[in-house]
Each structure stands twice: as C-alpha cells, then as structure tokens.
Amino acid sequence: MSPDDKPDNLINAEGLRVDGRRPDELRPVEMKVGVLKQADGSASIRQGNTYILAAVYGPRELHPRHLTLNDRAYLRVVYRMATFSVPDRKRPAPSRREREISMVIANALEPALFLEEFPRAVVDVFIQVIQADGGTRCASINAASLALADAGIPMRTLVPSVAVGKAQGTLLLDLGDAEDKYGEGDIPLATLPPQDDITLLQQDGHFTKEELLEAIEMGVTACKYMHELQKEALKQAYAKRRPADDAEVDDEDDDDYEDDLETDLGESDLEEE
Amino acid sequence: MADVKSGDVVVPGDQLCVIEELSPSLGTFEKDGIVYAATFGGVSIDFKERSIQVLSAEGDDKLSLPVEGDVLMGEVTNVWDQRAEVSIVKRNDENALSPFIGEIHISNVTRRYVKSMRDVLKPQDVVRARAISSQTIPTELSLVGQDFGVILGKCVRCGNVLTLTTHNNLICLRCEHRETREVAKDYGQRFGLETRPDLAPRRRSRSDRRYGGRDSRRGRGSGKDRGRSRDRRR
Numbered sequence: 001m002s003p004d005d006k007p008d009n010l011i012n013a014e015g016l017r018v019d020g021r022r023p024d025e026l027r028p029v030e031m032k033v034g035v036l037k038q039a040d041g042s043a044s045i046r047q048g049n050t051y052i053l054a055a056v057y058g059p060r061e062l063h064p065r066h067l068t069l070n071d072r073a074y075l076r077v078v079y080r081m082a083t084f085s086v087p088d089r090k091r092p093a094p095s096r097r098e099r100e101i102s103m104v105i106a107n108a109l110e111p112a113l114f115l116e117e118f119p120r121a122v123v124d125v126f127i128q129v130i131q132a133d134g135g136t137r138c139a140s141i142n143a144a145s146l147a148l149a150d151a152g153i154p155m156r157t158l159v160p161s162v163a164v165g166k167a168q169g170t171l172l173l174d175l176g177d178a179e180d181k182y183g184e185g186d187i188p189l190a191t192l193p194p195q196d197d198i199t200l201l202q203q204d205g206h207f208t209k210e211e212l213l214e215a216i217e218m219g220v221t222a223c224k225y226m227h228e229l230q231k232e233a234l235k236q237a238y239a240k241r242r243p244a245d246d247a248e249v250d251d252e253d254d255d256d257y258e259d260d261l262e263t264d265l266g267e268s269d270l271e272e273e
Numbered sequence: 274m275a276d277v278k279s280g281d282v283v284v285p286g287d288q289l290c291v292i293e294e295l296s297p298s299l300g301t302f303e304k305d306g307i308v309y310a311a312t313f314g315g316v317s318i319d320f321k322e323r324s325i326q327v328l329s330a331e332g333d334d335k336l337s338l339p340v341e342g343d344v345l346m347g348e349v350t351n352v353w354d355q356r357a358e359v360s361i362v363k364r365n366d367e368n369a370l371s372p373f374i375g376e377i378h379i380s381n382v383t384r385r386y387v388k389s390m391r392d393v394l395k396p397q398d399v400v401r402a403r404a405i406s407s408q409t410i411p412t413e414l415s416l417v418g419q420d421f422g423v424i425l426g427k428c429v430r431c432g433n434v435l436t437l438t439t440h441n442n443l444i445c446l447r448c449e450h451r452e453t454r455e456v457a458k459d460y461g462q463r464f465g466l467e468t469r470p471d472l473a474p475r476r477r478s479r480s481d482r483r484y485g486g487r488d489s490r491r492g493r494g495s496g497k498d499r500g501r502s503r504d505r506r507r
Contacts, residue, residue, distance in 0.1 A: 040337045040370060059338060060371045061410055112285075114302065114311060118338075121410045149285055152335025154302065154311035157286030193286065231284045234313045238282050241330035 006182055010167035017167075018178055019048070026162070026174045026222060029229055031142065033150050033237035041151025043233070045143040048176060049133035054143035055126045056151040062122035073118035077106040079140055081129040101137050102127075108141050108161065108190040108200035114154040123153060134177040138163045138188050141200065146230055150237065158234075160226035161190035161200060164215040166207065171215050173222050187215050191223040275325065279318045283310040289325055299334050300327030337371065339364055340407040345375060345414065346424075349398045355379045357394045359402065359414060374411040375402065381415040382455050393455035397432075399425040401457055422457035425464050436466055439473040 007018050016022060027048030036042035039055035062068045079102040083090050105127065115123070125147065127140045141161035148155060165175040167183035180186055185205020191198055198216070207215065275290030277283060287310045289301060297303045298319075300312040310316075314329045329335040339345055339361075347361035359375040362368065377400075382393050393416075394400070400423050402414035416422050426435040428445035435443035435452060437460045443452050451474060460466070 038370060041335070057337075057371055059336070059408075059410070061373055118408070118410065121338075149313050150335070151337070152300075152312050152329060154300065155285045156302070156304075156309070156311070158284065234284045235282050238314060238330050 005178070007178055010172075010179055010183060011170055015170075017172060017176075019176055023170050024173050024218060024222075026225065027176065029226070031146060031229060031233035033146050033233050034241070039147070039151075041147045041149070041153070043143045043146035043150060045139045045146075047135060047139045047142075047174070049131055050129075050136055050139050051131040052136065052139050052143050053128045053130060054140065054147040055128075056144075056147040056153065057124040057126070058151070059118040059121035059123050059153070062120065067122075068120045071119055072115040073121040073123050075106050075110050075113065075115060075123050075125065077102045077109070077125045077127065077144070079105055079127045079129070079137075081132060081136070085129045085132040101140070104137065104200060104202065105141055105144060109144060109148065109159055111197070111199050112145065112155045112157055112159050112192055113148065114156070117154060123148070123151075132177070134175050134180040135163045135188070137161075138174075138190070141190050142226060142230060146233060149234055157192050157194070158227060158230045159190055159192060159199065160223040160230060161188065162219050162222040162226055163188040164219045164222075166205065166211065166215070171211065171218060173218055187212070187219065189216065189219040189223070191220055193224060193227045196220050196223070275318070277316045279316055281316045282314070283316055283327060284313045285309075285311055289316065289327075295323050295325040298322075298324040298326040301325060336408060337369075338373070338408040338410070339404040339412050341404055343404040344401065344420075345404055345412070346399065346401050347372075347375060349394050349396050349400060352390050352394050352396055354389050354391070357390050358411075359400060361412070375404070375414040376411045377402065377414045377416060381405065381413070381417060384417060387455075392453055394423065395426065395429055395452070395454070397427045398423045398454065416455055419458040422460075423454040424457050424460055424462075425466075426452065426454045426456075426460075428452065434461070434464065434466065436472070437461055437468045439468075439470055442474055444469070444472050 011017055030046040032044045034042060035044045036055050039057060041056040044053050059073050062074055067074055079098050081090050083092050125144050127144055129136050138161040141159055145159040149158060163175050163186055165172045165179055165183050165186045167179050172179055175186055185207055187203050188200060189198055190200035275294050277289050289308045289310055292303055292306045292308060295318060297308045301308050302311045308325060310327045312327050314327045317328050318325050344365055345361045346363035347359040349357055350360045351358040356379060357377045361373050361375050379387055379390050387393055402416055402421050404412050405415045406413035426443055428435055428448060428450050430450045431445060431448045433445050433447040436446050437456060438444050441453055441456055443454055
C-alpha cells in the first residue's frame with residue numbers, strides 16, 4: 001500500500017469507518033470446512049478481503065524424532081503468507097514475524113486440544129495466507145480451530161478469535177488493513193468459550209487501562225458471535241457430507257409410501273370383486 | 274434424559290448429558306460430571322451399553338489413526354529377535370494419507386511357537402496385518418490368522434521375489450535359495466505369483482535317513498568297506 005492511500009479520517013463525521021462499518025461491527029465473515037481433499041482436516045476463512053486456508057495433518061508420527069513428547073502430541077503450527085498476499089511482494093523466505101505468529105497461534109490453540117491422548121505424535125497445522133487485509137492472525141486461529149475439528153482431533157471447544165483496535169480515540173472491532181496501519185493500536189485476542197478463558201492477548205500501540213478493559217470486553221463479545229459462526233460452518237459441513245445418505249432415506253420413505261398406496265388399491269380391487 | 278438425541282449434530286464443547294445418564298465414549302469428554310462433545314458430528318447413543326459417542330458423517334471417528342480391527346498393509350522395515358517394524362501404506366485397502374509405523378511382537382505372529390522373528394519376517398517383505406491397538410503410535414499389529422501374514426517376500430540373497438512352495442516354505446527361482454516366512458493364505462496372488470508345490474523341499478523319508486544317509490556317508494570310503502559293513506548288518 002502506497003502512503004498516498006492513507007485515508008484522511010479513519011472515522012468520518014457520522015462515526016463510520018473507512019469501509020462504512022460501525023465501530024463495533026465485524027467484517028462479513030465466511031467460513032468453510034473441508035475445502036482440501038488431501039488433508040485430514042481443512043478450513044478456509046474469508047473475513048473482508050482477508051482469505052486464509054488452514055490444513056491439519058495427523059495425529060501422525062513426528063519427524064525429526066527428537067522433538068517427540070512422551071506424554072502428549074506435539075502441535076506444530078506453520079503460518080505462511082503467500083508472496084502475492086500483500087500489495088508489495090512478500091519475500092518468500094520464512095520471516096521472524098511468521099515464526100512468531102506461528103508460535104502465538106499454537107499457544108492459543110493448545111489449551112483447547114486433548115493432545116495428551118496421542119503421546120509421541122504430531123498434529124501439523126499449516127496456515128496459508130492467500131490474501132492479507134488485516135487481522136490475519138485472528139482469522140488464522142478461527143480457521144485452524146475449524147480445521148482441527150474437521151480432522152477429528154478431540155478438543156474441549158472451538159477457539160474463536162478477533163482483534164480490537166483504536167483509531168482517533170475510538171475502539172474499533174476487527175481492524176482492516178488501513179486501520180491497522182494508521183490507527184493507534186491493536187489488541188488481538190482469542191477465547192475459549194463458554195468460560196471465555198483468554199488464550200491470546202497481544203497489544204500494539206498505547207491503551208489506557210480503561211480502554212484495554214473495554215477492548216477486552218468488546219473482543220470477548222465478538223468472539224461469542226464468531227463462535228456461533230464457527231459452529232454454523234461445522235454443521236453445514238456435516239450436512240453437506242450426509243446428503244447421499246439423506247437422499248437414500250428419503251427415497252426409501254417414498255417407496256414405503258407408494259407401497260402402502262398400492263396395497264390399498266389392491267385391497268379395494270379385491271373388495272370390488 | 275440427555276440434552277441431545279441420536280442423530281443430532283454437535284460441535285466440540287457442546288453439552289451432551291450428565292455422567293449418571295450415559296458414560297462418555299468415542300468423541301466425547303467428561304468434566305465435572307457433565308459429558309461434552311470433543312469432536313463434531315452426529316450423536317449416537319447406545320442404550321444397551323448406556324454410552325454416548327460422536328461420529329463423523331461417514332459413521333466413524335474421523336481420526337487418521339488406525340483402530341483395532343483395521344486391516345493394514347505395509348512393508349517390513351526392520352526385524353529384531355522379538356519384534357518387527359512395518360511401514361504402513363494402506364489402511365482397509367485405501368492409501369493412507371500420511372504413512373505411519375506399525376509394530377509386531379513375536380507373540381502376535383502365529384499361535385505356534387516362534388523361536389526368532391527372523392524366521393518368519395524379513396525386511397522388505399510386504400505384509401497384511403490386523404491392528405490390535407486403537408489410536409496409538411506405533412500401532413500394534415497381529416499376523417495371527419489365515420488372512421494375515423506376508424503377501425510378498427524378497428530373497429535375502431538376490432532380492433528376487435520368492436515363490437511359495439508349500440506351507441510357509443518359499444524358494445527364490447533365480448538363486449534357488451530356500452527361506453521360510455509366515456505367509457498369508459493368498460501369498461503372491463496380488464502380484465501374479467503361482468505356488469509351486471513341486472519345488473517343495475524334499476522331505477527325506479525315514480529309510481533315507483537311516484540307510485541312505487549312512488550309505489552316502491560311506492560312499493566316500495572304498496567299496497571294500499561298504500561290502501564289509503553290509504555284511505556286518507546281516
């Protein structure tokens with residue numbers, strides 16, 4: 001993004017943001033489960049212009065062997081950004097930022113998983129950012145937790161995540177790229193419903209204590225909404241995989257019905273005779 | 274009764290019932306006396322066992338690890354005196370997405386006594402085995418049963434495939450090396466190999482062992498010797 005793109009005001013006179021949202025409004029979110037055929041579990045998320053794919057492999061054997069943990073599975077998260085995901089070409093070498101976000105995502109997901117059921121194994125989570133427009137680490141957590149559920153990894157709960165930021169003194173939910181760059185701060189957070197335990201809390205920029213508390217409150221509420229969306233995505237995926245069975249069941253029902261009709265007709269014939 | 278009924282779709286973290294009603298099974302976990310779903314899928318309640326489980330759309334647990342009773346195929350990678358390691362590539366006749374390791378203990382090869390694992394398996398053999406442990410790494414395997422065992426063996430001397438002669442005896446048609454394996458009943462059939470009972474190791478008959486054997490040993494000696502021994506026998 002060139003410096004010319006900097007908007008004059010991140011919040012206009014009517015109190016709306018650059019993309020026309022209210023301060024406490026999420027971008028349109030679309031989650032899909034089971035998008036990749038080869039992976040054990042996969043999910044994609046589109047949040048505004050952010051588009052992310054997550055794939056889960058495992059539990060499987062861990063190579064190199066020296067990384068194995070004898071009491072639980074090792075959660076290996078790899079967060080990668082595609083070279084074309086940002087306006088300036090992202091250099092393809094793994095960066096310090098990617099390594100850190102991988103670790104942060106792993107830490108956010110791990111408390112939700114029953115990794116102790118698979119000692120000496122590894123659960124691989126690969127997250128590929130196809131298009132980045134702010135909030136990629138939160139979107140990644142959302143997609144990764146769906147992919148883990150799709151892979152059948154036992155988990156306590158799904159992990160919803162959302163970022164809260166600040167621009168011109170107003171707290172904003174789910175920052176876009178411009179708000180992230182030119183705003184005053186950013187607090188990504190992830191929770192474990194229903195207790196809303198916070199597993200990810202980072203801060204960039206300056207917040208007063210009151211602002212921080214309010215931001216967390218806003219984030220937790222938004223996470224609840226995000227959790228509902230995740231549940232919906234999983235249920236849709238289940239319905240999509242079942243249609244063949246459902247159709248068969250329906251057919252059988254129809255057949256039964258027709259049979260009944262025929263027997264009725266037969267009986268009536270007999271009576272007539 | 275429970276908060277859910279059979280066929281309901283649940284997601285991880287959904288409350289299913291209390292522990293007094295139904296005991297947690299596949300795809301569920303229990304916390305503070307309440308049973309929750311640990312995976313997403315359809316609820317299945319077994320009133321006979323009084324257990325509750327969550328199954329995927331395909332009707333099983335979605336995990337990529339084998340469960341007890343799965344038929345697995347793979348290549349023997351290592352053999353020790355007591356155990357053997359198998360790299361598994363097929364699970365229930367479908368290619369495994371990520372290959373995994375199985376382990377066979379000497380007690381699970383056959384019901385008869387086996388002195389050494391090396392007598393029944395060799396590296397590079399292709400085996401069909403049954404999983405006897407669920408969702409563990411490595412998977413414990415068993416070769417007990419007619420359907421399970423080596424389905425293709427390689428000659429240790431020249432690497433050529435071995436041909437089955439009779440029960441568990443094999444021969445390499447290239448170098449005529451004889452070996453033994455614990456074979457499945459359809460050894461080699463997938464690979465177009467026919468059994469060759471005519472090449473079975475010749476069992477020396479009792480008389481051979483007693484007289485012929487002695488004679489052949491004596492054969493090295495002079496004819497005079499042989500005549501004398503015959504005389505003595507009479």
